[in-house]
Amino acid sequence: MIDAGATWTDERVELLKKLWTDGLSASQIAAELGNVTRNAVIGKVHRLGLSGRAKDAKPNGSAAAARPRKATRAPSAPAPIPPQPHNNNVVIAPISLQPVTQEPAVFVEEDMAVPVSERVTIMDLRESMCRWPMGDPTKPEFRFCGARSITGLPYCTHHARIAYQPVADRKRDRKLARA
DNA sequence: CCCTGATTCGC
DNA sequence: GCGAATCAGG
Numbered sequence: 101m102i103d104a105g106a107t108w109t110d111e112r113v114e115l116l117k118k119l120w121t122d123g124l125s126a127s128q129i130a131a132e133l134g135n136v137t138r139n140a141v142i143g144k145v146h147r148l149g150l151s152g153r154a155k156d157a158k159p160n161g162s163a164a165a166a167r168p169r170k171a172t173r174a175p176s177a178p179a180p181i182p183p184q185p186h187n188n189n190v191v192i193a194p195i196s197l198q199p200v201t202q203e204p205a206v207f208v209e210e211d212m213a214v215p216v217s218e219r220v221t222i223m224d225l226r227e228s229m230c231r232w233p234m235g236d237p238t239k240p241e242f243r244f245c246g247a248r249s250i251t252g253l254p255y256c257t258h259h260a261r262i263a264y265q266p267v268a269d270r271k272r273d274r275k276l277a278r279a
Numbered sequence: 280c281c282c283t284g285a286t287t288c289g290c
Numbered sequence: 291g292c293g294a295a296t297c298a299g300g
Contacts, residue, residue, distance in 0.1 A: 108292085125283065140293050142284060147291070151285080228281085251281050 108144060116141065120150055128257040131247065220246035230256035232263070 108116075112133060119129045126145065127138035145151055219234055221243060230245035231254040247256035255263050 127282080137293070138284090139295080142286095143291090143293050146285075 113144070113148070116144060117148070117150060120145055124257075131257055219243035230254070230259055232256065232259035 115133065116129060119132060120126075120141075124132075125138075126141040130136050130138040130141045133141070220229065225231065225244050225246065228249055228251070230247045230249040232245035233242070234245060235242045245256055245259055247258070249256050250260055253260050
């Protein structure tokens with residue numbers, strides 16, 4: 101790779117647009133893209149004229165100067181709490197939760213670049229860190245993802261998506277444990 | 280405290 | 291054009 105990954109290539113911009121219109125937050129997108137901060141994402145979004153996202157209720161002309169501030173975010177999905185290591189126990193594997201409701205969770209996300217997060221041992225693992233297991237828990241090389249986890253959840257945005265896929269939807273298991 | 284996007288402004 | 295700092299809010 102010639103590019104260090106810090107420039108807005110076409111691919112990145114495309115992904116940015118996709119994720120943004122998809123309802124992800126700037127920080128989430130930044131995490132997925134890697135090597136960029138949420139500020140960079142927001143700045144780019146504005147430059148691209150994508151701000152406002154899915155709420156573009158433009159009533160007829162006149163002085164509709166309403167509130168340019170205040171932005172509505174995507175509806176936060178109900179986050180059921182998965183099994184969590186409460187003691188010094190090591191979480192073995194992320195378990196998909198059962199379909200809470202009959203809600204047609206149409207969150208079919210494709211694969212996306214997985215930014216190399218800073219893996220940590222259980223020693224360095226602290227609150228607000230992704231507890232996604234990486235490697236063999238029985239081996240000393242075992243690490244956790246360690247990325248910033250979503251507040252209230254044990255996983256980062258990326259792994260949360262994988263962990264919370266509806267059971268009916270997670271037919272295809274891919275190599276999750278990637279050293 | 281955690282987070283969100285919006286804006287400014289030096290680069 | 292870019293994004294850190296800042297702002298304003300939840």
